Every structure is written in C-alpha cells, then in structure tokens.
Amino acid sequence: MKSVHENVISKKPLSTYRYSDSGTMHAVDVVVNEMDEEFVTQGIRTYVTDVMIGLKERFANKVGSVLKSLDVFHIESLPYTREKWVQCFDEYGYEKLDILIKHYSVKKSQVVSQTKQCIISGECLAQWRLVRQIMFEAHMV
Numbered sequence: 001m002k003s004v005h006e007n008v009i010s011k012k013p014l015s016t017y018r019y020s021d022s023g024t025m026h027a028v029d030v031v032v033n034e035m036d037e038e039f040v041t042q043g044i045r046t047y048v049t050d051v052m053i054g055l056k057e058r059f060a061n062k063v064g065s066v067l068k069s070l071d072v073f074h075i076e077s078l079p080y081t082r083e084k085w086v087q088c089f090d091e092y093g094y095e096k097l098d099i100l101i102k103h104y105s106v107k108k109s110q111v112v113s114q115t116k117q118c119i120i121s122g123e124c125l126a127q128w129r130l131v132r133q134i135m136f137e138a139h140m141v
Contacts, residue, residue: 066103069096075139078132085136093132097125 020027055067071077072093079085085092105119 066099069099069103072096072100073135075135078136078139082140093128094125097128101125 015032017030017032018027079088079092101119101121101124105121
C-alpha cells in the first residue's frame, strides 16, 4: 500500500507539524496533505468494513442475537431497585444465557469432523444463579 500511496501526486498541504524524539536533538517536519488524509480515511473504512463482516460471520443470528445476549454480563443492564430485582430474580438472564450456551457449548474440531462439549449447561446455569446475585450486589453499591 505504501508504494501505491507514494506514486500518487499529492495535493496541497493541509498541515505541517514537527516530530522530534525526546531522546535526541533531531526533528522532522511532517507535511500532511489531502492525499495523506484520504489514504488514512480509506484505510479506516476498509478496517471497519472488515471488522463488521467478521462480526456478522462470527455472531450469525441463528438462535437469537448472540452479541445482544452478551449484555447479560453488563452490570448496567441489571434492575435498578431491589424490588425490581426480587420480581425478576427467578428468570433474570436465563433466556440470554441459553442463547450463549447454545452458541458456545459445542466446539467443532478442525482436524477431524468431531464435536466436543465445551460448556456443561447444568453447571453453567447453577453458577449463573450465584454470579448474577454478586453482580446485582456490586451494582447496588
């Protein structure tokens, strides 16, 4: 990419700044022009597009939104009062956790066409009952 960028005739300078290494007395004037700015902007666009494509592939919407379900671990998503917590305590987070368990519980081997269970559903649900209470107590502080 650098050689392509260097071969393009740059337009007028947008800004100039002096870069110096604090350990030496040497400094370099860096001239930023419109083509430099466009080069960086295009690189950012390409990067963001690639990240979005990767996220869509990794978190395909097969059994609900896996990415949305991760919100269950965000403290700010918990109820704000003890009364509301008591009302929803028995079912809070189980629907989202079920989506995550279905998504992450089976790992397919790339070497052989086998699958193995990575998450034991029963243990995960039992631990969730304790974790969500700890999360709520931390949220109320």
